[in-house]
Amino acid sequence: MWLATLLMALREVRRNVMRSVLTTLGIVIGVGSVIAMVTLGQSATARVTGDIAALGQNMLIVLPGADRRGPVSTNAAAFKLDDVRSIEKELTGIAAVAATATKGELVVYGNANYSTIAYGTTNEFFQVRSLKVTRGREFTDAELAGGTPACILGETVRRQLFASQESLDATIRVGLVACRVVGLLEAKGQNTFGQDQDDFLVMPLPTVQRRLAGNGDIGMIFVSVAEEQAIARTKARMEGLLRERRRIVPGQKDDFTVQDTKEIAKTVGSVTGVLTALLGAVAAVSLLVGGIGIMNIMLVSVTERTREIGIRLAIGALADEVLLQFLVEAVLLCMLGGAIGVTLGLGGSWLATRALSMPFAVQPTVVIGAFVFSAAIGIAFGYLPARKAARLNPIEALRHE
Amino acid sequence: MLSSLPDSGPLLELRDVTKVYGHGDAEVHALAGVSLTIGHGELVAVVGSSGSGKSTCMNVVGCLDRPSSGSYSFRGVDVGSLDLDQLALLRRHYIGFVFQGFNLLARTTALENVELPLVYRRVPAAERRRQALATLHAVGLEGREHHTPSELSGGQQQRVAIARAIVTNPSLVLADEPTGNLDTARKEEIMRLLTDLNATRGITVVMVTHEADIARWARRIVQFKDGMVESDTTNDSTAA
Numbered sequence: 001m002w003l004a005t006l007l008m009a010l011r012e013v014r015r016n017v018m019r020s021v022l023t024t025l026g027i028v029i030g031v032g033s034v035i036a037m038v039t040l041g042q043s044a045t046a047r048v049t050g051d052i053a054a055l056g057q058n059m060l061i062v063l064p065g066a067d068r069r070g071p072v073s074t075n076a077a078a079f080k081l082d083d084v085r086s087i088e089k090e091l092t093g094i095a096a097v098a099a100t101a102t103k104g105e106l107v108v109y110g111n112a113n114y115s116t117i118a119y120g121t122t123n124e125f126f127q128v129r130s131l132k133v134t135r136g137r138e139f140t141d142a143e144l145a146g147g148t149p150a151c152i153l154g155e156t157v158r159r160q161l162f163a164s165q166e167s168l169d170a171t172i173r174v175g176l177v178a179c180r181v182v183g184l185l186e187a188k189g190q191n192t193f194g195q196d197q198d199d200f201l202v203m204p205l206p207t208v209q210r211r212l213a214g215n216g217d218i219g220m221i222f223v224s225v226a227e228e229q230a231i232a233r234t235k236a237r238m239e240g241l242l243r244e245r246r247r248i249v250p251g252q253k254d255d256f257t258v259q260d261t262k263e264i265a266k267t268v269g270s271v272t273g274v275l276t277a278l279l280g281a282v283a284a285v286s287l288l289v290g291g292i293g294i295m296n297i298m299l300v301s302v303t304e305r306t307r308e309i310g311i312r313l314a315i316g317a318l319a320d321e322v323l324l325q326f327l328v329e330a331v332l333l334c335m336l337g338g339a340i341g342v343t344l345g346l347g348g349s350w351l352a353t354r355a356l357s358m359p360f361a362v363q364p365t366v367v368i369g370a371f372v373f374s375a376a377i378g379i380a381f382g383y384l385p386a387r388k389a390a391r392l393n394p395i396e397a398l399r400h401e
Numbered sequence: 402m403l404s405s406l407p408d409s410g411p412l413l414e415l416r417d418v419t420k421v422y423g424h425g426d427a428e429v430h431a432l433a434g435v436s437l438t439i440g441h442g443e444l445v446a447v448v449g450s451s452g453s454g455k456s457t458c459m460n461v462v463g464c465l466d467r468p469s470s471g472s473y474s475f476r477g478v479d480v481g482s483l484d485l486d487q488l489a490l491l492r493r494h495y496i497g498f499v500f501q502g503f504n505l506l507a508r509t510t511a512l513e514n515v516e517l518p519l520v521y522r523r524v525p526a527a528e529r530r531r532q533a534l535a536t537l538h539a540v541g542l543e544g545r546e547h548h549t550p551s552e553l554s555g556g557q558q559q560r561v562a563i564a565r566a567i568v569t570n571p572s573l574v575l576a577d578e579p580t581g582n583l584d585t586a587r588k589e590e591i592m593r594l595l596t597d598l599n600a601t602r603g604i605t606v607v608m609v610t611h612e613a614d615i616a617r618w619a620r621r622i623v624q625f626k627d628g629m630v631e632s633d634t635t636n637d638s639t640a641a
Contacts, residue, residue, distance in 0.1 A: 004520045015508055311504050314465060315518045315565070316493025318486050395465050398504065 005321075009329040013336070023297040024337030026290025027377065031341025031370045032348065033283035039349040041276025042361040045269050050359065051191040052265040056129045058095075058228050060235055061259040062087075062221040062242070076255040078217035083245055087223065091237055095224040098125035101205060102219050103212040105175040107161060114160035117200045118151075118174055120208020128224040136168050136183030139204050147206030149179040155187035155198035177211045179203065228262075235260055290337070291377035298330050298385035309389050310397025323390035330382020331375050338374030342367055406476040406495070412572060412605050413462060414438045418471035419628075420457050431457040433628035434471070441572070444599045445607045446616035446636075449625030456577070458625065459609050463496055463575045464488045476572065493521055497566030497604075501578035503558040505550040511537060511561045512546040518569045536568040537561070540594060556587035560594065567598060574598070576608035580615055592618045596639075 013020045065076040084099040101120040106113055119125065123138045133152060143150050151174065158167050170181050188197035209216055225234045235258050242256055302309070309322060346362065353360045420432035432454050439445055449455040460466040461473060464480055467488070473480045475491065483491065492498075497518075505514045515533040524532065537546055540560040550558050559579065566574050576595065580588040596618055599606045608619070616622050620639055624632040 004526075008520075011509075307504060308506055311506065312517070312521075313489065314463075314492065314498050316489050316491075316496075316521050318489050320486075321521065395460055398500065 005325055005328050006332070008325060009332045012329055013332060019297065020333060020336075023294060024290075024333050024340070026293035027287065027334050027337030027374050028290075028341040028344065030283065030287030030290040031338045031374050032345040033286055034280055034370050035342055035345025035367065036349045036352070037279035037283045038276060038366045039346065039360075039362055040352055040358075041272060041279060042363055042366075043349070043353045043358045045272040045276065046361040047358045048272055049265040049269045052261055052268065054130060054188065054191075054197075055261050056222065056224060058225040058231055059128055059261045060223040060225060060231070060238065061261070062223065062238065063257045063259070064219070064255065065257060066253055066255060077246070078219060079221060079256075080216060080218060083242070084218060084221060086241065086245060087221065087238065090241055091234060093226050093230045093234055095226040096124040096127045097224075098122055098128050098222040099205060099218045100125065100220045100222065101208045101213055101217060103175070103208055105212060107157065107175075107201065108173040109161040109170065112161045112163075114157060116154075116157050116160075118208055118212060119200055119202045120205040120212070121202060122205055124224075125202060125222065128222040131188075132186040133183040134186045136181070138183060143182075144204045145206070147204055147210050149174075149177050149207055149211065150182045150204065151179045152183035152185060152202045153181055154185050154200045154202075156196050157199065157201050158184055174201070174203070175212050177207070179207075231260055231262060287373070287377065291334075291381040294330055294333060294378065295381035295384060298326065298382055299388065301329075302326065302385045302389045305389075306392065306397050306400040309392050310394050310400065313392065313394035314398060319390040322392075323386045326386035326389045327379065327382050330386065331378035334374045334378030334382075335371070338371045341374070342370060345370075406478060408441060408476060408572070410477060411438045411440050412443075413473070413475045415458075415461070415468075416472045418458075418461060418468040418473055420454075420461065420466070421469045430628055432461070432468070435628070435630055437623065437630060437633070439605065439607065441605060442599070442603045443605050443607075443621060444596060444619045445605075445621045445623060446619035447607060447609045447623050447625065448611060448613075448616050449631075450611070453625040454628035455609055455625040457628075459575055459577060459607070462573075462607065463498065464491045493518070494569070495572045497569065497571040497574040499559070499562050499566045499574060499576040499579050499608075501581040503550070503555070503562050503582075505558055505561055505565075507551070508549055510547045510549055511542060511553065511564075514550075514561055515564045515568050518565060522569060532568055533564075536564045539567075540564045554587075555583050556590055559583065559587075559591055563591070563594060563598070567602070567604060570602070571604065573605045573607065576606060578610055579608055580610070580612070588615065 062079070064078050079099070081099065084097060088094070088097050098121050103118050103120070104115065105118050106115050122144055125131070126133060126138060136152065138152070139150060142148065151172070153167065161167070161172060162170070167181050167184065171178055172181060173179065185198065185202075191197055223234075223238070225231050238258050239254065243254065246255060248254060312322060346367070350360055415435050415437045418432055418435045419430065422429045422431055435454070435458055447455045447459065457466070461468050464475065465488075467481055476495065478491070480488070480491070506517070512530070512533055515536055516529050519529040519532060534546060537543070540563055542557060542560050542564065545553060545557060550561070553561065574595075579595065580591050583591065592615060595606055595608070598604050608615075610616055617636065618639060620636055622634050622636050623630060
């Protein structure tokens with residue numbers, strides 16, 4: 001009986017191809033846009049959190065100044081090398097600490113010049129920031145201790161200065177300091193926010209402090225925590241230690257900030273998640289409208305086929321069998337629309353992720369969910385017309401013109 | 402239980418059946434006490450002017466409607482006590498309908514139209530097809546199995562309708578103005594088919610008509626007037 005009903009419904013759908021297509025168009029668009037919105041949202045989230053994770057593994061960033069958003073100038077004291085030493089000495093579970101001093105400088109090679117940021121730091125910097133020296137080498141202990149003018153270039157800086165020329169062992173000028181290129185970093189490209197992740201160069205810490213900045217300040221400390229579970233605990237201990245060292249009395253606010261990249265990723269992820277949900281909800285409204293379209297056409301169909309229903313009832317169809325027939329028809333229409341919508345939605349978002357060079361993150365649960373939801377819409381909006389058909393009086397239905 | 406009723410006794414029996422539509426002042430007595438007994442294998446013509454109650458009576462006989470009062474038993478079952486689904490099952494198993502306007506499913510082939518009652522009887526697809534083809538051949542429609550109603554003449558459409566009515570091998574075929582829309586030659590063909598089915602298969606045929614020359618084909622003619630049976634006569638000079 002189920003098979004016969006299904007075949008009957010299929011024939012009915014095929015009999016009015018044009019009408020069926022137009023009827024399901026609402027569902028196609030609804031399901032398609034839900035799938036596209038959610039998939040694009042997921043892909044964007046994956047990209048953003050991926051970018052933040054690429055900043056470094058299990059990383060804490062310690063900055064002077066109270067927690068702030070955006071480039072607000074601070075008059076809180078910078079860190080000193082002693083602070084870094086005590087972090088290394090007193091905190092456990094730390095894989096690497098990279099103290100940095102930064103200075104914006106104009107770099108010159110031949111007649112090419114380019115303005116970028118010079119990071120003065122140690123070799124731990126490459127570890128905590130997940131950077132790789134692809135050509136040349138990292139700094140030697142002698143270079144790090146003595147403040148030798150050596151530098152390792154980010155890909156953007158190398159391209160700006162050297163284009164296709166050999167850069168290794170060349171001497172460039174950073175500010176007023178002549179400096180030998182000893183290594184080149186692997187390119188990381190742009191992140192989601194359009195920020196160039198290769199636009200900097202790295203020098204030994206004392207080189208930047210003494211020759212460029214002219215002081216012993218440390219701007220930012222990158223700390224890599226050995227175990228992921230220990231991040232929160234390490235962050236709390238770090239805050240305690242720094243409050244003590246900077247003589248902040250209880251009740252007074254911190255004049256420094258410890259950022260957790262995992263936390264940043266989570267925050268950004270939740271923002272894009274909310275956006276995804278919002279877009280999905282808007283798309284779901286069109287799915288609802290599509291469902292109403294189905295109901296509309298099914299009601300018309302019942303009126304149009306009153307005689308047919310009369311015949312079926314007269315030759316012995318039960319009311320439930322007529323109900324089932326129309327319900328199956330509505331569900332079939334919705335599921336056909338759902339299948340087409342899923343295909344279009346996935347295809348569209350695949351193209352979009354290609355164009356925006358984002359990862360294509362498909363959630364099978366969303367695809368299955370949209371499909372099941374369209375079937376549910378078929379039942380919800382098909383029920384009323386189906387019940388109308390099932391409740392027809394066979395005598396009157398047969399007389400219907 | 403409704404699929405295997407005994408066939409002893411009369412096929413159907415109406416006792417003082419009334420049918421009232423509407424309430425209060427708008428009350429219409431479509432049937433005002435009809436008693437009628439029809440046995441197995443009879444060929445009965447029901448005649449009367451429009452409004453005489455013959456159609457209402459046929460709706461009751463065909464288990465499409467229940468009497469307001471009185472009793473109606475079909476193969477020993479008291480129809481008045483059945484609910485709508487049980488009425489449907491009774492129709493499914495024992496009654497075939499031939500309507501005036503053919504009432505075939507549009508854009509559906511003759512074969513599929515004839516298969517329809519078997520679908521509701523849960524007959525497996527292969528068997529359904531075999532029975533439907535055999536029945537279409539029995540009504541003389543070889544080669545027309547895959548035509549849709551719009552590709553068939555009126556006479557052919559009515560043959561499809563008759564095939565649909567008898568494919569389940571029912572006890573009773575109710576034909577409402579079976580020749581209503583046909584020319585004289587087709588009328589005769591259809592009447593010959595119905596009388597043949599009655600004679601060879603023993604199917605009881607009750608047909609409603611307002612044409613005297615069609616009624617002449619039946620051996621028994623029941624005349625309705627004002628919601629009652631006016632006369633119930635045996636026709637000794639059947640046209641067949």
